[in-house]
Amino acid sequence: MAPELLAPLDLAFWNIESSGHPLHMGGLFVFDADTPNAARRAAGLLVARAARIPGLNTRIRPVLFPFGSAARRVDPDFDPSDHVHLAEPVRDFHTAAGVLMQQPLERERPPWAAHVLPGADGTSFAVLFTFHHAHADGMRAASYVLSLLDPITVDAVPASSDAPRRRETGSVLRLPDPRKLPDLVRGAVTDAGRAVSISSAMARAAWGVRSSPALTSRATGSRRADGAVVGLREVNRIREATGGTVNDILLAVVAGGLRRWLDKRGDGSDGVQPRALVPVSLRDPADPGASGNRLSGYLARLPVDEPEPLARLRAVREVMERNKQAGPADGPGAAALLADAIPPLGHRFGGGLIARSGRLFYDLLISSVPLRGADGLRLAGSPVREAYPLAPLAPGQALAVGITTYEDRVCYGLLADAVAVPDLDVLARSIAEEADELVAVCGT
Incomplete structure (x- = not known):
């Protein structure tokens, strides 16, 4: 190889x-x-x-x-x-x-x-x-x-997406072909123009945002993990009653869980609308096993300050619909694509600066990792009971939420800075409580 x-x-x-x-x-x-x-x-x-x-x-x-x-x-x-x-x-x-x-x-x-x-x-x-x-x-x-894991019949091809294909940037190691120099220059100009567009959108999205001290505390590098489980049947009941997508509901549950958690810990949720970065896969459905990252993202203000559960869900649905209309390639959540505009030496020597800039653009990461078609997972014959994705914490970030659906349940994996968020178990319980309340509200 x-x-x-x-x-x-x-x-x-x-x-x-x-x-x-x-x-x-x-x-x-x-x-x-x-x-x-x-x-x-x-x-x-x-x-x-x-x-x-x-x-x-x-x-x-x-x-x-x-x-x-x-x-x-x-x-x-x-x-x-x-x-x-x-x-x-x-x-x-x-x-x-x-x-x-x-x-x-x-x-x-x-x-x-x-x-x-x-x-x-x-x-x-x-x-x-x-x-x-x-x-x-x-x-x-x-x-x-x-x-x-143990061999099973798995639908390994992700669902098709309307997201634009990202220009491939990884390659086999070789010297550049001088005949391709015009194409390389045009690609660099395109990346620079996209960087300006994305940076402007990110700056506009950051204007007037109020987050919470729990999400902006100084990160220490320590880690704490926890999880919450929500019934998929209950999520589908909410979707049948309210419409929209399952993903909108799962994000709204996070927003409501954050509200409950902030109020319980005494921080208060009034006026709090943290920016959530929601990764979007640009992976080619025909090549799901390609190495490296194929990512962009959406940036969504979570309506944590909204007291009514269904109003929170409507607000999440509206902001995600705006993101989808703009597409993942040019909106404020496309921060990952800015990497294309930075030369390798910039990544090598500017890594620390790039790392510290993340908290300027978003307050927490909410990542959905599909296990599509993978029910009945086993290892050495032992069945999987729960699966919790743990999204990485960038330097300066205090909380990341991973979500996956497995069989009849939705698993929320929580990873936090252990010093900034010592009560992660309270957030896990708050997420489960929020899902229960949404079910109850929809039932009435």
């Missing part, structure tokens, strides 16, 4: 990480254990399967040209057992996941890991899968996980 240059967005993710602010995503899968040694058996299977999955054996290394860039290369010393770790029994999977999420992945090896966590009760175990954001986006990480 020839070395593959990192696309600009992948390079940005690689360079903005620091030892105090790791930038990897996670997926916490909870299993019912059929035997006391189920976790050990699962760890052995993960090691055996990882050796056969393309991409898991590639590491990221700097290159001489283009200056400041990096490339994926096959690690000649790849040993899957270096990446699969069997822990001692734990009492709380979320607590253990939070501790593990604050530990950076080893940059000298392929940047992923699987932590097998036996349950102290002997009736369950969990696996925390972690992937560096330079190595994979959420959908690519999900495809890795599905490949590591």
